Amino acid sequence: MSNNTSHHKIWDIIKFFIHFCKLPETFRIAGINFDFSTYPCLLGFAIGLGVVFAIFGGQIAIMLTDFIQGQFCNIAFLAIMVYMVSIFRWDVIFEALRDFESANPGQSLFNPYNTSRIEDFNIWYFLVGIAIMLMTQGAWQGGSQYNAAAKSAHEAKMSRFLGTWRQLVQVALMIFIPICAFTFFHHPDFAAQAAELNGELALLGGQNAVQARVPLFLTQVLPVGLVGVFAAVMFAAMLSTDDSYLHSWGSILIQDVILPFRKKPFTEKQHILLLRLSIVFVGVFAFFFSYLFKQTEYIFLFFQITGAIFTGGAGAVIIGGLYTRMGTAAGAWVAMIAGSGLSVGGILLQQAWPHISESFYRMTGWSWVGDNLERFPLNGQYVAFYATLIGFLLYFGVSYIDKKIRHLPGFNLEQMLHRGVYDKTHEHVVVQQKPLGRLLRALGLTDEFTFGDKVIFFASMAWTLLWFLIFIGGTAAQLFFRLPDIAWLEFWKFYVMFGFVLGIGTTIWFLWGGIADTFELFRTLSTMKRDMADDGRVVDGRNAGE
Structure with missing residues (x-):
């Protein structure tokens, strides 16, 4: 189980609030002659609030608050995006980006x-990221409770298609804000204001100055009302992330680590109590980890390496277990141990490298060590990639050997998932009368798709195919014709503004549909029958209670 990625999301947002709201490093409470540190107090408050929501509200409360938070954020993002576009003209942005590229060859930002001269976030970062995404599809543990919360397998599949459209506004703004911040600090039109902020950043120094740059920029350019709105957005995002991840990891610890080793199931009260205690434990661990751990690289790189503690092996287990019949328990265990072990080893090496690199270089004389004395040569993205790839190789290799030695029969996945002849509850409703082609079935279209489902399905496929073709075409054009700078700049302008315009419609769509589905959720919960014996365990290839 890996909690570290979320813990550093909490860490990052708390640091954001301190800089965005310009809070002091310490404060005093009236009548107490002691200086309280702002950071651990805010950290404890944020994690504690997430724990309270998770243990007293449970999954239903988390789903509702996440829906409200998501819609509030999208509406706020629309307002902020409109204002930012009115302040930062695209011709000014283009000028700042082109001037930087001219002064820094090989470090283009568009x-x-x-x-080639960008150390971490170059073309290989994105290509490796695509490979990791494909190998770990569905493995991210932070969303595990949502993966299991759908009304049916079909609805779970539809949620993945809908997710393509839900974040259009967020993606557009999260790209546009850093671009505007860069323009603010590098274009002559904003020189006076930038000089004032640079003076404040110089007082902070080091990593604190890097982390404070964008928050202080936003307080400088946003009007009073939108500053409050953005602060509310960040608070809502922090709370929804915290309670979702705390609930998810607390559940994983009990359901996937403790329950499989018990022969006797817990009573209902024992089970609920253990889940709540597990969530509290995760919260306590999150607090101390976030407070004590020293971050050594960019937050996105740290997300990857800490996430791989779980996904480094889980990706192979999910893909191999659900889409092949080759896997065995031995292969799954080896893949999980190897993926986790390699990721943890990478984190430890990154922490210890500045202290051991010189001795290691004197002992081996290897040039690549001498060239990287200050920093471990593999960043978090590469460590995550190699851990995941090795997890795949070990999963299939060990499973193959295990089957050959023990002559194991194939696992009856259809029975466990209640598919085909085992669908006694008639969960899989056929609405498609005409036979579907093999290609459409391979892409995920099944007999359960209604007309509206198919519209969403084909729109999502067309959207993905569009950007894939643009990627192929852009790559070919660059290789053979070397596209001019203005072509790349206009592409990013189109990408941001197209996503923003479409996001207006999708925000209205999700707000209306989400409200309707909320009422449907409570109607379903009021009539559904619960099997209290089904506690999440798999016994002899069947769900507990069957």
Whole structure:
């Protein structure tokens, strides 16, 4: 189980609030002659609030608050995006980006094929990221409770298609804000204001100055009302992330680590109590980890390496277990241990490298060690990739050997998932009368799709195919014709503004549909029959209670 990625999301948001709201490093409470540190107090408050929501509200409360938070954020993002576009003209943005590229060859911020001198976030970062995404599809533990909360397998599949459209506004704004911040600090039109902020950042120094740059920029350019709105957005995002992840990891610890080793099931009260205690434990661990752990690289790279503690092996287990009949328990165990072990080893090496690199270089004389004395040569993205790839190789290799030695029969996945002849509850409703082609079935279209489902399905496929073709076409054009700078700049302008315009419609769509589905959720909960014996365990290839 890996909690570290979320813990550093909490850490990052708390640091954001301190800089965004310009809070002091310490404060005093009237009548107490003691200086309280702001950071651990805010950290404890944020994690504690998430724990309270998770243990007293449970999954239903988390789903509702996440829906409200998501819609509030999208509406707020629309307002902030409109204001930012009115302040930062695209011609000014283009000028700042082109001037930087001219002064820093090989470090383009808009042409992905001119990034050879960018150390971490070059073209290989994105290509490796795509590979990791494909190998760990569905494995991210932070969303495990949502993966299991759908009304049916079909609805779970539809949620993945809908997710393509839900975040259009967020993605557009999260790209546009850093672009505007860069323009603010590098274009002559904002020189006076930037000089004032640079003076404040110089007082902070080091990593604190890097982390404070964008928050202080936002307080400088946003009007009073939108500053409050953005602070509320960040608070809502923090709370929804915290309670979701705390609930998810607390459940994983009990359901996937403790329950499989018990022969006797817990009573209902024991089970609920253990889940709540597990969530509290995760919260306590999150507090001390976030407070004590020293971050050594960019937050996105740290997300990858800490996430791989779980996904490094889980991706192979999910893909191999659900889409092949080759896997065995031995292969799954080896993949999980190897993926976790390699990721943890990478984190430890990153922490210890500055202290051991010189001795290691003197002992081995290897040039690559001498060239990287200050920092471990593999960043978090590469460590995550190699851990995941090795997890895949070990999963299939060990499973193959295990089957050959023990002559194991294939696992009856259809029975456990209640598919085909085992669908006694008639969960899989056929609405498609005409036979579907093999290609459409391979892409995920089944007989359960209604007309509306198919519209969403084909729109999502067309959207993905569009950007894939643009990627292929852009790559070919760059290789053979070397696209001019203005072509790349206009592409990013189109990408941001197109997502923003479409996001207006999808925000209205999700708000209306989400409200309707909320009422449907409570109607379903009021009539559904619960099997209290089904506590999440799998016994002899069947769900407990069957």
